[in-house]
Amino acid sequence: MQFEFYIAYFSFGSIVIPLFIAMLQWKRMTDELKILRTLLIISLLSDLLSLVLITYSLNTYWIGNIFMIAQLALLIILFRSQLQYHNVINSILLTSILFCLLNVGFIQGPFVFNSLSNVIACLILISFCLYYFYHLLNDLPTIHIQHLPMLWISFGVLTYYGGNFFLFLVKNYLTYGETGSHKTMWILHNLLNIVKNILFAIGLWKGYRKVRSSTLSSLAP
Template identity: 25%
Template sequence: MSLSNEFLNILMKIGIGVETTTAIFATIYYYKYKNTVLLKYFIYLLWYIVFNELLGYYIRSLDLKNAIIHNIYNLVNFTYLLLLYRHHFKNKKNKKAAVIFIVLYILTFIINGFFENYLIEHQRFPYIIAAIFLVITILLYFFEILNSEQVLHAKKNLLIWISFGLLIYFVGNLPFRILRNYYLELTDATIHFLVIFTLTVIMHFCFIIGFIWSNRKQQY
């Protein structure tokens, strides 16, 4: 499958536009979660994503490698999200699991640096490990919600909507990421790009719904 560079550039710009829109909604509805520990920093992550994508797009336009900024973003993103769920867990075993995931991910990130040059190569194994850890963490969070009174107010909980978006994105992206990294001949880069674009739009749509529907009283 082959798409023109012009069409791919249009999709990239649309993707950045969607991410920017999400950050704007996060700003408008910041009052709903500004007093929630760690979750209040989600707005900074969203604006960081916008900045990172714009910078990456500009670097690509100069025909330069932009792997380093994406590798740094992944480290910040996964660490923050795992810490976020660790804080919101009520179960001590789940809290401990989140901490173990963070430590293992950071160690994997550091060790993998001896095998891949993060300045010019996109991290592969650390990303896959972190994504799997995050999916497990989100599922543990859902199980906690289902077994608590919070389930009665789930649709008003911003973190629930964020979790839905993240889960859809990483569950959909992981198989393609694994195939793309280790079975290159079996995958099509264009299809992978379209999958990521679609999943990104869905994920951010979930975020936006969360900002609109959530209730500040339900931000546990």
């Protein structure tokens, strides 16, 4: 098997790590982690469906495009739960989802990679991450910031979407000439996905530790 397939399968399998940690705290999750859990389940289902379609040599872009819209919506909702200005965030959510739906339906179509939607999703989510970090620096919600689940989740989102945006910018260079091909792009994308899932897993683990320590302290005599 070729190297890029190892990376692709590892990227596909890496979703199991955060999902397993999400299972550990199924009933006692905070709202933001429940949103992340929903996203992980949708991601797993989308990957499984893609795998089935690939087996029958069918087009899988439409799954990726729909998943990207769902992911964008869930991540904006996740950030909305942490930030103020809900009306502004709701407007951004509605506008961006509407645009992505229009793009998948009428502009670029469902059976090609929706690069336009992807770039817009990247820009929106990078902005949300940076604004969330700014909000953390202003509000200073906890002494040990490294124990905050949302910090790791935000870093995961920033790494994945920031990296994807960068890949989009250098795409022409990476796929240029004989030495370049789309494989490089997909390997780097898969590596970003692995890093994102690991960071999500750390965030979920931090949430799990928090819930467990508060449960243990409430049981203490």
